[in-house]
Structures are given as structure tokens and as C-alpha cells.
Amino acid sequence: MFQAPKGTRDILPPESDRWQALVALFADVFGRAGYGLVQSPMFEDIGVFQRLGEGTEVVRKEMYDFFDKGDRHLALRPEGTAPVVRAFNQHRPTVPWKVWYLTPCFRYEEPQAGRFRQHHQVGAEAIGSPDPDLDVEVIALQHDFYQALGLSKLSLRLNSMGSPGDRQAYAERLAGWLAQQVRELDEADRANATDHPLRVLDSKRERTVTAIADAPLITDHLSDEAAVHFERVQAGLNALGVDYEIDPRLVRGLDYYTHSTWEFAAGALTSAQNAVGGGGRYDGLAESLGGKATPGVGFGAGIERILLAADAEGALADTSGAVDVFVVDVTGGDAGRDLTFELRRNGISADRAFDARSMKAQMKVADRSGARLALLVGEDELESGIVTVRDLRSGGDQTALPRTQVINDVAQRLAKE
Ligand code: HAM
Numbered sequence: 001m002f003q004a005p006k007g008t009r010d011i012l013p014p015e016s017d018r019w020q021a022l023v024a025l026f027a028d029v030f031g032r033a034g035y036g037l038v039q040s041p042m043f044e045d046i047g048v049f050q051r052l053g054e055g056t057e058v059v060r061k062e063m064y065d066f067f068d069k070g071d072r073h074l075a076l077r078p079e080g081t082a083p084v085v086r087a088f089n090q091h092r093p094t095v096p097w098k099v100w101y102l103t104p105c106f107r108y109e110e111p112q113a114g115r116f117r118q119h120h121q122v123g124a125e126a127i128g129s130p131d132p133d134l135d136v137e138v139i140a141l142q143h144d145f146y147q148a149l150g151l152s153k154l155s156l157r158l159n160s161m162g163s164p165g166d167r168q169a170y171a172e173r174l175a176g177w178l179a180q181q182v183r184e185l186d187e188a189d190r191a192n193a194t195d196h197p198l199r200v201l202d203s204k205r206e207r208t209v210t211a212i213a214d215a216p217l218i219t220d221h222l223s224d225e226a227a228v229h230f231e232r233v234q235a236g237l238n239a240l241g242v243d244y245e246i247d248p249r250l251v252r253g254l255d256y257y258t259h260s261t262w263e264f265a266a267g268a269l270t271s272a273q274n275a276v277g278g279g280g281r282y283d284g285l286a287e288s289l290g291g292k293a294t295p296g297v298g299f300g301a302g303i304e305r306i307l308l309a310a311d312a313e314g315a316l317a318d319t320s321g322a323v324d325v326f327v328v329d330v331t332g333g334d335a336g337r338d339l340t341f342e343l344r345r346n347g348i349s350a351d352r353a354f355d356a357r358s359m360k361a362q363m364k365v366a367d368r369s370g371a372r373l374a375l376l377v378g379e380d381e382l383e384s385g386i387v388t389v390r391d392l393r394s395g396g397d398q399t400a401l402p403r404t405q406v407i408n409d410v411a412q413r414l415a416k417e
Contacts, residue, residue, distance in 0.1 A: 007109070007117025009304075017321040018307060022149060023102055026122045029145045030100040033137070035124055038099040040083045046075040048082050051288045053255020055196030062107040076106035079254070080300050081282065082289065084125045089291030095128020105300075114273030114305050123279075125298030127286070132229045135260040135281060135297050136236030142277060142299050143242045146264065149306065150315030153267035154276065157247040158233070161257045162218060162226040164284050170218045171197050177216055184211035198251045204272065217248035229259050256282040260297065266305065268312035276309055277301030322370030323349040324414050326392075328362040328377070335377040339387070339406070343375075346407050348414065367392060372417070373410060389413075 004010055011019055027037070046065050052058055058078045065075040077083055080103045088097055102122050109115055124141065126134050139156070146154055161167045178185070178193040178200060185193060186205035193200055200208060201215070222230065237244055244262070252261050261280035269276075279299020286294035310316040325343055327350060329336025336352045343350035351369060353362040359378065366374045376388040387406045391397040391413075401409050 005117070007111035007115075009116065009118075013321060015307070018310070018316050019303060020321075021316060022303060022306060022310075023122060025148050026100065026102070026145055029141055029148060030124050033098070033141055035098040035100045035126075038084055038087065038101050040087050040101075042104070043074045043076050044083055044086060046073045048086050048289060049075050049078060051256070051285065052079070052082060055192070055199050055255050056253055057109075058107060058253065062109055064106040064108060077103065078107045079105050080121055080123045081125060081254075081256070081296075081298060082285070084298075085127065085282070085285050085291070085296060086289055088127050088294070088296075089286055089289055095294070096134065097127045098124070099127075100124040112273065113271040114269065114302075114308055116304060119305075120303040121300040122303060123298060123300035125296055127296040127298075128294055130229075130283065130295040132232035132260075133236055135229075135233045136240065138279065138297055138299060139233075139237060139260075139262055140240045140242050142264065142279070142301065145301075146276070146306075149310060151266070151268075151276075151306070151309055151313055152315075153309075153313055154264050155267060156242065156244040156262060156264050157250050158237075158244045158260065158262045159247055159250040160219060160222060160226060160230040160233075160259055161251070161261055161280070162222045162259065164258050166218070166221060166223050166226050167258060170216070170221050173216055173221065174198065174201070178212075181211055181215075186211075198255075201249050201251045202253060212249075219246065219248040226259060233260050252278055252280060256285045256288075258283045262299070264301070266309035266312070268309050269305070273305060274309075275302070276305045320370055323351045324371060325350040325373045325375060325410060326366035326369045326371035327352040327375045328359065328366055329353075330356075330359045330362065330378050331382045332356065335382060339375060339377065342407055343410065346411065348407070348410060373413065375406065375410070 049063060050059055063075050063078060067073055080101050084099060104118050104120050106118055108117060111117060124138060126138055175194055175197040178197050182190055182193050186207040189200050189203045189205060189208045200212065250261055250263060257280040259281040263278035264276050265274045266276045277299055281297040283295040285296060325348055327336050327340045333356055340350045340352045353365045372393055374390045374392055376390060381387055385403050386400045387403050389399050389401055
């Protein structure tokens with residue numbers, strides 16, 4: 001028997017009900033702010049993702065790449081931003097282009113709690129404006145989305161990587177500093193010290209963390225332009241009541257960031273994988289993908305981790321996809337089939353039992369279904385043209401109604417809820 005591949009999961013009901021509720025909330029929060037849904041292919045020319053940076057684990061070690069039958073070198077998307085920027089370059093929509101997405105992401109990582117080889121993100125990108133208020137908008141909407149889900153134990157870390165020039169100058173300064181300390185670093189981080197110094201800041205290895213305690217900080221080396229941008233972002237978050245903490249060591253795992261970077265962590269998650277979403281500005285990405293220089297800002301949030309955090313906080317608990325009405329027919333199935341569809345076609349959620357089972361067996365299924373009402377059709381009902389309506393939540397109160405009045409009656413009862 002086959003199993004799902006290592007590092008992947010099947011998402012089945014009722015977990016998928018919570019999944020849908022989460023996505024609906026996301027679509028609502030971002031839809032009301034003028035963001036439209038974007039869907040783009042699950043795979044791209046590998047070059048699209050190589051621009052995420054030679055220094056990133058995602059590019060160096062984790063890409064699911066392959067050659068198709070036409071010998072094209074393609075890769076499954078490890079993240080959602082580069083494909084959106086590729087689509088932006090290709091279609092040149094009017095700016096700011098504000099979009100959201102729901103996407104699986106594929107990374108060949110070592111699976112552990114909260115880390116998968118296929119995970120899923122909801123995310124948003126706003127492309128075409130350097131205005132720091134757009135950073136604020138995106139961060140505050142992400143914050144409001146978590147709030148709407150009922151998550152309260154989140155913390156937000158914020159940093160600025162400065163302008164592309166600042167970032168470059170800081171990387172060189174850091175590399176110079178690290179060159180003096182290289183023996184103090186964890187062995188696994190030493191190779192990065194010269195080629196990819198920012199990655200060293202990202203290291204969770206204890207020895208490295210201790211060794212870099214006094215490393216120069218990017219926030220001490222921002223250009224005036226970048227400092228003004230960063231201050232405007234902070235002022236906006238303060239005004240909108242979004243709490244954050246500045247963390248000059250937050251560099252994040254992708255190389256395209258300039259100016260704002262941020263990450264939300266779930267206090268309720270004890271595992272190392274407690275980041276429930278992160279993002280930043282990427283003013284050089286469009287150009288590096290062959291388009292016109294165009295600024296952009298956005299974030300991605302991992303659905304699996306958000307649901308783990310929601311579990312830990314008891315949030316998003318009541319999202320049962322239970323139908324309102326369950327139809328029980330022991331007269332051969334015609335009445336059940338027709339009544340169920342009449343309900344559905346009148347906008348009432350309804351389900352039924354199959355396989356012509358006994359009244360007792362069908363009632364058991366009705367009880368388990370979580371439906372509020374059961375409609376019963378037995379031989380007596382069929383003969384007299386009636387249907388028995390049983391209230392499954394109030395100890396089984398019953399009323400017999402003419403078949404022709406049932407839909408109206410059910411609609412009225414449900415409206416009273
Ligand atoms: P990222 O930080 O690599 O950023 O991923 C975003 C979120 O996806 C993480 O905070 C986490 O919740 C989730 N995630 C990442 N990897 C895994 C995994 N292996 N298993 C489970 N969940 C995971 C990006 O992907 C950027 N595209 C975000 C962005 C958008 N920046 C600008 N715009």
C-alpha cells in the first residue's frame with residue numbers, strides 16, 4: 001500500500017473545514033482591502049527561483065527541479081513571491097498591483113514538527129510603489145488576519161535591510177567582522193562567513209549565536225533614505241495599534257529583501273518552527289527577473305503552522321462543515337433523493353444516507369452528522385403525503401407536515417437560529 005511521500009500530508013475533513021475557514025477569512029480581510037486573487041503555475045523556469053539568491057538554502061539545497069519532456073529545466077515553486085513578480089513583469093498591470101494567493105510550496109527540507117516538504121501559504125504582494133505606508137498596510141492586514149482567526153499569542157519582529165546599497169555595504173562590513181571571528185562560529189556556519197555573511201545572522205546554532213552577539217547591526221548603518229522609510233513604517237504600525245519589536249538580526253531566509261522585513265512568531269508553539277508568517281520589501285526582484293525596476297512588498301504565512309498555533313490557543317475550533325438538514329428515507333430512496341435535492345436547490349444544506357439502510361442505522365448517521373433537523377420519510381408518511389421533521393438538538397421534538405410545506409417550514413426554522 002502506498003503512503004503520502006515523506007514530508008507531505010493529506011488534509012482531510014474535518015481539518016480541511018478549518019483550512020477553508022482560514023482561507024475564507026484571509027480572502028475576506030484582503031479582498032476588503034482591494035487585493036485580488038492571483039493564480040499562477042505550480043512550476044516555473046528554474047531561473048525564476050534562482051533569483052531568490054545563491055546564498056539561500058531554498059536555492060542551494062531544497063529545490064524540487066526537473067527536466068520536462070521538452071528538456072526545459074523547471075522547478076516546483078518553493079515560495080510564492082517570485083512567481084507573482086514574474087507574472088507582474090509579463091502582464092504589466094496597473095500599479096500598485098495588490099494581489100493575494102493560496103499556494104502549495106515545495107522545499108526539500110528535513111521534515112519535523114511544523115516543517116514539511118510540501119507546505120501551504122496564504123500570502124499577499126503589493127507591487128509598484130516604494131511608499132512605506134504600503135509596508136504598513138500589508139503588515140497591519142496580516143496582523144488583522146491573525147486577529148480575525150482568534151490568535152492572540154503572536155509577536156512581531158521587524159527589521160530594515162536598508163536600500164540595496166545599504167544591504168551590500170552592511171554585508172561587506174559584516175563579512176569583515178566575521179572574518180575575525182570565524183573560529184568562534186559553529187563549523188556549519190563558517191563557509192557562509194565570507195560568501196553569505198547575512199545567512200550567519202540567521203543561524204540558530206548556539207555556538208554561532210553566542211559568537212555573533214557583538215556583530216555590527218544593520219540598523220546602525222542605514223542610509224538617511226532607508227532610515228526615513230523605516231521610521232515611517234514604525235509610525236504607521238504604532239498608529240494602527242500593531243505591536244512589534246525591532247530585531248536588527250532578523251534577516252530572513254531569502255536574499256531579495258530590502259528595507260522592511262518582518263516575521264510573526266506564535267508564542268503558543270514550542271517547536272523551533274514557530275514562524276507563522278514573514279515578509280518584506282523586495283525592491284530589486286522585478287528587475288532581477290528581467291523586468292523594469294519596480295518596488296514590491298508582501299508576505300507569506302504557513303497554513304499548517306497557523307493551524308497548529310490555533311490548536312494550541314483553542315482558536316478556530318468551531319468550523320464544522322455540518323449540514324443543516326439530514327434526510328432519512330426508508331421507503332426505497334426516491335423520496336430521500338428528491339427531497340434532499342429540493343432542499344439544496346432552495347439554498348439549504350442537506351445530506352442523506354445511502355444504501356437503503358434501516359431507520360435505526362440512518363438515524364445514527366443523522367445524529368453523527370451534526371445536522372440540526374432530520375426529515376423522516378417512512379411508509380406511513382409516504383402514504384399520507386407527509387414528512388416528519390425532527391429537531392435533533394432539542395431532544396427529538398417532532399412535527400408532521402404536508403410534503404408541500406416542508407421546505408418553507410425548514411427554511412423558517414433555520415432562519416430563527
Ligand atoms: P518564508 O519565510 O520562507 O517566506 O515562508 C513564509 C512562511 O511559510 C513561514 O513563515 C512559515 O509559516 C511557512 N513555511 C515556510 N517553510 C515551511 C515548511 N517547510 N513547512 C511549513 N511551513 C513553512 C516566503 O516564502 C516569502 N515568499 C514571503 C514573502 C512574500 N516575502 C515577500 N513576499
